[in-house]
Amino acid sequence: MSGSTEKSNYRLENAAIAVLGAVTLIGIALSMTVFKDPDFHLDLDYLAAIQSFREWSHGLFNKFMLLVTEMGAGKLSSVIMVAIFFGFSTRLGRFVVQTVCYGEMMNGLIKLTVCAFRPWVRDELLVPPGNAIKEATGYSFPSGHSTKATAIYGATIVKSLGRSKTLVVVAGTVLFLVLFSRNYLTVHTPQDVIIGFVSMMTLILILNKVFRWVETGNVAVKKWLVFAVSVVISIAATLYFELKSYPQLTDASGKLIVDPAVLVLDSYKGIGYYLGAASTMIFTHYFKGYEAEKAGMEQRLGMTLIGILVFFLLNTSLTPMLSSIIPAKKYVFLTAQFLTIFGTFAILPVAAARLGVTSERTEKESPAV
Numbered sequence: 627m628s629g630s631t632e633k634s635n636y637r638l639e640n641a642a643i644a645v646l647g648a649v650t651l652i653g654i655a656l657s658m659t660v661f662k663d664p665d666f667h668l669d670l671d672y673l674a675a676i677q678s679f680r681e682w683s684h685g686l687f688n689k690f691m692l693l694v695t696e697m698g699a700g701k702l703s704s705v706i707m708v709a710i711f712f713g714f715s716t717r718l719g720r721f722v723v724q725t726v727c728y729g730e731m732m733n734g735l736i737k738l739t740v741c742a743f744r745p746w747v748r749d750e751l752l753v754p755p756g757n758a759i760k761e762a763t764g765y766s767f768p769s770g771h772s773t774k775a776t777a778i779y780g781a782t783i784v785k786s787l788g789r790s791k792t793l794v795v796v797a798g799t800v801l802f803l804v805l806f807s808r809n810y811l812t813v814h815t816p817q818d819v820i821i822g823f824v825s826m827m828t829l830i831l832i833l834n835k836v837f838r839w840v841e842t843g844n845v846a847v848k849k850w851l852v853f854a855v856s857v858v859i860s861i862a863a864t865l866y867f868e869l870k871s872y873p874q875l876t877d878a879s880g881k882l883i884v885d886p887a888v889l890v891l892d893s894y895k896g897i898g899y900y901l902g903a904a905s906t907m908i909f910t911h912y913f914k915g916y917e918a919e920k921a922g923m924e925q926r927l928g929m930t931l932i933g934i935l936v937f938f939l940l941n942t943s944l945t946p947m948l949s950s951i952i953p954a955k956k957y958v959f960l961t962a963q964f965l966t967i968f969g970t971f972a973i974l975p976v977a978a979a980r981l982g983v984t985s986e987r988t989e990k991e992s993p994a995v
Contacts, residue, residue: 639831639834639835642827642831643828643831643832643835646824646825646827646828646831647828649821649824650821650824650825650828653768653817653820653821653824653825654736654739654740654821656817657740657742657767657817657821658739658740661742661767661815661817662742667749669745669815669816669817670745670748670749670752670815672809672815672816673745673752673809673812673815674749674751674752676809676810676812677752677753677812680755680810685755687810688755688756689756691807691810691811692755692756692757692758692807692811694800694803694804694807695758695771695804695807695808695811697775697800697803697804698771698772698774698775698804698805698807698808699770699771699773699774699775700761700771701938703774703775703778704937704938704941705934706778707719707722707723707726707778708930708933708934708937708970709930709933709934710722710778710782711723711918711933711971712916712918712926712929712930712932712933712975713918713926713927713929713930714918714926715918715919716915716916716917716918716919716975717917717919718781718782718785718786719918719971720907720910720971721781721785721833721834721837722777722778722781722782723903723906723967723971724833724837724903724907725777725778725780725781725826725829725830725833726774726777726778726899726903727899727900727902727903727967728777728829728833728900728903729773729774729776729777729826729829730770730773730774730895730896730899730900731859731860731863731896731897731899731900732773732825732826732829732896733768733770733773733774733822733825733896734863734867734892734893734894734895734896734897735863735866735893735896736767736768736821736825737764737765737767737768737770737889737892737893738765738866738867738870738872738889738890738893739870740765740767741765741872741873741886742765742766742767742818743765743766743875743883743884744762744765744766744813744814744884745766745812745813745814745815746759746812747875747883747884752812753812754811754812754813755811755812756811758811758812758813759813762813762814764889764892765884765889766814766815766818767815767817767818767821768817768818768819768821768822768825769805769808769814769818769819769822770822771804771807771808771814771822772804772805772808772814772818772819772822772823772826773822773823773825773826775800775801775804775805776801776805776822776823776826776827776830777826777829777830779797779798779800779801779804780797780801780823780826780827780830781830782797783797783798783801784830784831784834785834801823805819805822805823806819836852840852845911846911849907849908849911850908852904852907853904853905853907853908856900856901856904857901857904859900860897860900860901863893863897864894864897867890867893867894872886872889872890873886874886890956891955891956891959894956894957894959894960895959895960895962895963896963897960897963898959898960898961898962898963898964898966898967899963899964899967901960901964902963902964902965902966902967902968902971903967903971905964905968905972906967906968906971906972909968909972909973909976910972910975910976913976914976914979915972915975915976915978915979916929916974916975916976916978916979916983917979921983925983928983929978929983932974932978933970933974936969936970936974937966937970940962940965940966940969940970941962941963941966944961944962944965944966945958945959945962948961948962
């Protein structure tokens with residue numbers, strides 16, 4: 627790549643970060659003011675129109691959209707993340723894991739800052755289909771599914787540009803469907819989805835620059851610096867969550883419609899993800915781990931299955947186990963998510979490498995990502 631091309635790409639990247647960052651800040655400001663005005667209902671009218679279509683079509687696309695939305699932040703999305711890391715490309719997988727975990731942290735901060743209520747809380751005539759409402763926890767803005775979907779598929783697109791048109795098209799299509807599914811299922815407003823996407827794309831481009839910088843010069847020092855910043859941000863976020871006041875919305879009987887204490891727990895999970903990813907970066911710098919690029923097809927398949935098993939085993943078993951040791955539930959959630967990420971993407975790859983789960987494949991035989 628010529629120097630002029632590099633400079634052009636550098637300027638384009640910086641311009642994209644500036645524009646997307648500005649849109650994110652404007653979206654946050656509007657969601658705290660204009661969009662909270664009782665007279666503003668354009669977003670709800672849009673959702674009502676989609677609901678009318680669902681009723682007219684007798685829910686023809688409901689099952690499909692419920693499946694698609696799982697590729698955003700449900701169990702299926704976690705399977706995809708693990709599969710990328712262990713089965714396709716560990717280089718790409720590392721970036722995806724970092725963006726997902728950093729994105730969880732960012733999403734929690736924005737959600738608890740804006741404190742926007744879900745569409746059906748604002749308008750009781752809006753009714754999500756199936757079990758969509760059960761998985762729609764927390765505040766509404768921005769959409770967590772949109773954020774995580776953008777982290778997975780948006781990161782894949784950024785890393786695949788100029789290398790694999792097929793991967794870009796597939797990831798872009800899945801991302802679009804996940805984003806639209808959140809409106810189709812009436813669990814998020816358009817602004818929730820748009821800012822979920824835009825804010826995460828801003829973070830992806832920033833992280834792409836940061837990790838490129840980290841991998842040059844004194845790598846160890848730079849990684850420790852990034853880790854230290856992550857710890858400081860996590861402590862600041864914890865204090866913010868604890869000291870901030872939250873709106874108390876109650877029904878006619880005085881019962882809380884939305885309990886802020888429950889919603890704060892989700893954000894502590896985000897801190898756990900964030901610290902888990904930062905710690906994984908440090909750990910794998912000193913200990914060589916499994917690389918999908920150097921593994922054969924059978925090894926990739928086996929490691930993917932093991933990775934999925936380990937991820938969900940940790941994700942489901944750690945919370946009840948830690949509850950008997952750690953008194954505060956929020957710190958249980960934080961620790962459980964930290965250990966889930968660290969165990970799956972740091973301990974497991976290193977253990978696999980120590981057991982010799984590699985092959986003699988060369989970099990030329992590996993997928994270009």
